[in-house]
Amino acid sequence: xxxxxxEEYLREYEQLKKKGKPxxxxxxxxxxxxxxxxxxxxxxxxxxxxxxxxPKADPTTTTYTPRPEWYFFFLFELLRVLKPPAxxxxxxxGIPTICMVLLLALPxxxxxxxxxxxxxxxxxxxxxxxxxxxxxxxxxxxxxxSPSEIELATKPQYEQGKAIVAESGxxxxxxxxxxxxxxxxxxxxxxxxxxxxxxAIKQSVEIGPGIMPSFRGLGxxxxxxxxxxxxxxN
Amino acid sequence: xxxxxxxxxxxxxxxxxxxxxxxNGAVVEEPKPSxxxxxxGHKDLAVHHGGEAGKDVAGWVxxxxxxxxxxxxxxxxxxxxxxxxxxxxxxxxxxxxxxxxITGVILSMYYTPSxxxxxxxxxxxxxxxxxxxxxxxxxxxxxxxxxILIFLHMARTFFFGAYKYPRELNWVIGVVxxxxxxxxxxxxxxxxxxxxxxxxxxxxxxxxxxxxxxxPYLADFLRAGPDFSATTLSRFYALHMLVVPGLIGGxxxxxxxxxxxxxxxxxxxxxxxxxxxxxxxxxxxxxVAVADSDEVSVSSNGVVANxxxxxxxxxxxxxxxxxxxxxxxxGPEVTEAESAxxxxxAxxxxxAxxxxxxxTS
Numbered sequence: 001x002x003x004x005x006x007e008e009y010l011r012e013y014e015q016l017k018k019k020g021k022p023x024x025x026x027x028x029x030x031x032x033x034x035x036x037x038x039x040x041x042x043x044x045x046x047x048x049x050x051x052x053x054x055p056k057a058d059p060t061t062t063t064y065t066p067r068p069e070w071y072f073f074f075l076f077e078l079l080r081v082l083k084p085p086a087x088x089x090x091x092x093x094g095i096p097t098i099c100m101v102l103l104l105a106l107p108x109x110x111x112x113x114x115x116x117x118x119x120x121x122x123x124x125x126x127x128x129x130x131x132x133x134x135x136x137x138x139x140x141x142x143x144x145x146s147p148s149e150i151e152l153a154t155k156p157q158y159e160q161g162k163a164i165v166a167e168s169g170x171x172x173x174x175x176x177x178x179x180x181x182x183x184x185x186x187x188x189x190x191x192x193x194x195x196x197x198x199x200a201i202k203q204s205v206e207i208g209p210g211i212m213p214s215f216r217g218l219g220x221x222x223x224x225x226x227x228x229x230x231x232x233x234n
Numbered sequence: 235x236x237x238x239x240x241x242x243x244x245x246x247x248x249x250x251x252x253x254x255x256x257x258n259g260a261v262v263e264e265p266k267p268s269x270x271x272x273x274x275g276h277k278d279l280a281v282h283h284g285g286e287a288g289k290d291v292a293g294w295v296x297x298x299x300x301x302x303x304x305x306x307x308x309x310x311x312x313x314x315x316x317x318x319x320x321x322x323x324x325x326x327x328x329x330x331x332x333x334x335x336i337t338g339v340i341l342s343m344y345y346t347p348s349x350x351x352x353x354x355x356x357x358x359x360x361x362x363x364x365x366x367x368x369x370x371x372x373x374x375x376x377x378x379x380x381x382i383l384i385f386l387h388m389a390r391t392f393f394f395g396a397y398k399y400p401r402e403l404n405w406v407i408g409v410v411x412x413x414x415x416x417x418x419x420x421x422x423x424x425x426x427x428x429x430x431x432x433x434x435x436x437x438x439x440x441x442x443x444x445x446x447x448x449x450p451y452l453a454d455f456l457r458a459g460p461d462f463s464a465t466t467l468s469r470f471y472a473l474h475m476l477v478v479p480g481l482i483g484g485x486x487x488x489x490x491x492x493x494x495x496x497x498x499x500x501x502x503x504x505x506x507x508x509x510x511x512x513x514x515x516x517x518x519x520x521x522v523a524v525a526d527s528d529e530v531s532v533s534s535n536g537v538v539a540n541x542x543x544x545x546x547x548x549x550x551x552x553x554x555x556x557x558x559x560x561x562x563x564x565g566p567e568v569t570e571a572e573s574a575x576x577x578x579x580a581x582x583x584x585x586a587x588x589x590x591x592x593x594t595s
Contacts, residue, residue, distance in 0.1 A: 001399050009399065015506030016314035017497060024309035027317065034322035035329045042333065042379055046371030053360060056353040057432030059462070068434045069419050071381045079441075093445035104409045106392075107402035115395030115502035127392050169433075211440040213433065 005113040059217055067172075073141025074134045079185050079211070088210060152177030152190070154232060161229025164222050168215065176233070186212060194234035202227035308494055316504030320394070323387035324493075328486060330380040334418075335479065337373040345425070347471035349464040352427040377419055384412050396499040404492040407485055414482050421474035424467065435470075436462055 001009075021027075068076060079091045110123060117124045150166045165171075171180030175188045192201065205226055208214035218226065296302050313321070344363060346355040359366040388408065391397055397405035424435040439462070443453035458465035 006399050012506055013314065013497065013500070016316070016500045016504065017312045019315040019506060020312040020317060020500075022310050023313055027313045027321070028309075030319060030322050031325045034319070034326045038326050038329060038379065038383070039333075042330070042372055042376055045375040045379075046368055049371065049375060051360060051367050051370040051374050053353075053357060053426060054428035054430045057349075057427045057429055059432070067430060068438065069377070069423055071378065071416070071419060072438075089444050089446060089449075092441040093449060100409070100413065104406055107397045107399075107405050110398070113398075115398060115499075117393045117395070117502070120395065123395075124393060127389070131389070208440070211437060211444055213436045213440065 001111050001113045009113065070138065070142060074137035076185070077137040077141040092211065150176050150179050152179070152233075154229065158225075158229040158232050161225035161227070164218065164226050165229060168218070168226075173212070189230060190233060192233050193231045198227050198231035201230045205230075311494070311497070313498055314500035314504070315506065316500045317498065318501060320390045320501075321498055323383055323390055327380060327383040327387050328490075330376055330383055331482065331486065334373060334376045334380060337369050337376065338475070338479075340369050341373055342475060347425070347468050349427065349467050352425065352467060356426045377422065380415060381419065384415055388412065394499060395502050401492070401496055401499070404489060404496070407489045407492070411482060411485050411489065414478055414485070418474060418478050418482070421470045421478065424470045425474065427467065435466075 075096060078095060079088065112120060114120045150162055150171070154162050165176070170176075170186075170189070173185035174180050175190060177190055180189075196204075202223060204212070205215045205218075206223060207216075215223070215226075292302075341359065344355060344359040344366070346352055356370070360370055361367070391405065391408065420435075420438060423431045425431070439453050439457055442456060443450050445452065454460060456466070456469065457463070458469045
């Protein structure tokens with residue numbers, strides 16, 4: 001936008017303003033109607049949906065579902081898409097940071113004088129694509145449950161470990177056989193026993209490397225059972 | 235400082251300030267008009283009349299703040315032609331924020347920010363307190379609605395090109411407000427201290443820790459240590475209750491100040507001039523242009539300082555020369571709209587590859 005365009009804009013705007021209506025009562029009226037609509041929606045949501053409480057937080061628990069509020073689903077899904085450990089920092093911090101900087105700086109790199117949406121197709125199409133992508137990621141995140149069942153057969157001595165793994169919410173991020181999060185936050189565990197030794201598996205479960213939470217709270221006995229079971233997967 | 239109340243003004247009188255009570259017992263403050271005039275510039279407001287205490291107080295405040303003037307100016311300022319329902323999204327977001335503040339204060343009256351008692355206090359609030367679950371529901375779903383409204387408001391601003399000159403700074407403030415609102419969502423999510431929120435916060439913190447350079451330090455700060463502890467909850471509570479709402483409130487103030495100062499945009503397809511019959515003769519064109527030049531140069535924006543008059547005069551000359559041709563009757567506004575699309579495309583291009591990352595990932 002050069003100086004002439006800026007002046008033209010201001011002059012046009014000044015005229016539009018002169019032809020407009022006073023804030024009170026016209027804009028106030030619309031705003032108030034909108035307030036009422038928002039308040040009605042909010043009250044209805046509160047009455048119908050209520051405010052449920054889950055079970056009390058228990059750091060030593062074995063069952064949990066790490067699910068964020070719905071408006072963070074798209075960020076969580078981003079993690080699922082980029083699952084290799086080397087890419088995790090890019091998904092967790094890199095892309096959101098780049099997006100935020102691009103969003104903040106928008107008026108400084110999009111300096112064209114044109115404002116009509118259909119006359120600036122690049123901006124409009126990019127905006128629509130971003131909205132579609134975020135909506136899709138949010139829907140994917142909403143539909144990704146955390147199953148607590150492992151169908152993959154195992155030997156009787158590992159059944160205890162399998163049960164603990166199933167109810168500890170591992171499948172929220174990992175896949176085992178047909179179950180769990182395929183392409184989830186964490187690596188596929190179906191053949192984990194053939195990839196890393198039992199000691200490393202146990203250590204991972206105990207410490208929680210990267211974004212994985214620690215499962216030290218399970219206790220030594222259950223940790224061993226889990227490690228035995230996971231090491232048997234190959 | 236003088237007070238309009240008789241008992242104190244008598245004292246003031248005795249103290250030798252020289253204010254003389256009139257027959258109603260009120261004081262006509264003549265000795266120090268200069269000071270009041272300095273403050274307000276309204277000499278008439280410095281004079282008090284008995285029996286109108288309310289008016290007096292209003293006048294006293296007004297002479298120091300010009301509150302009435304500011305309020306009247308805000309209410310009577312024009313919104314541009316074509317303003318439609320999309321322009322209510324911003325104020326609706328602010329309305330939801332006010333609701334969140336009110337319900338949040340009510341919730342804080344019952345909430346105990348300690349790892350051992352938080353859950354019990356929320357359970358008590360939800361199950362035992364009158365309308366407790368309703369208020370908690372308002373706060374919980376208000377957060378979702380606020381996020382939705384903020385995104386809708388931002389989408390309107392984006393697609394209408396309202397972030398462009400002269401409103402770039404307001405866009406930046408708006409994006410910061412969006413980020414802060416999401417921080418509110420993140421910090422507030424932990425407070426009920428149930429399983430879902432606890433483990434989601436652990437993962438969120440681990441995500442923070444995976445960031446380069448500052449990530450681990452930021453995660454340690456949020457957790458108040460290398461591990462999740464009782465202090466983590468109070469830290470989130472303080473952020474959620476004091477720090478972030480304070481920042482949001484201040485930035486909303488700045489956002490609104492700029493909205494009032496710069497004015498809200500009109501929908502970009504709305505034009506001030508009607509395409510036909512706008513100009514019938516040279517005289518009319520010149521007249522309009524000159525009138526406009528006055529408008530712009532004295533506009534309250536203060537953005538147009540120099541050169542506007544010359545530019546507009548030039549515009550008027552152009553228009554004069556064009557009036558022979560009937561196509562030019564549309565005026566400078568329309569010709570601008572038609573010639574503009576060529577130029578803005580180029581500067582927009584760096585946006586495309588950068589944003590592709592966002593959409594394809």
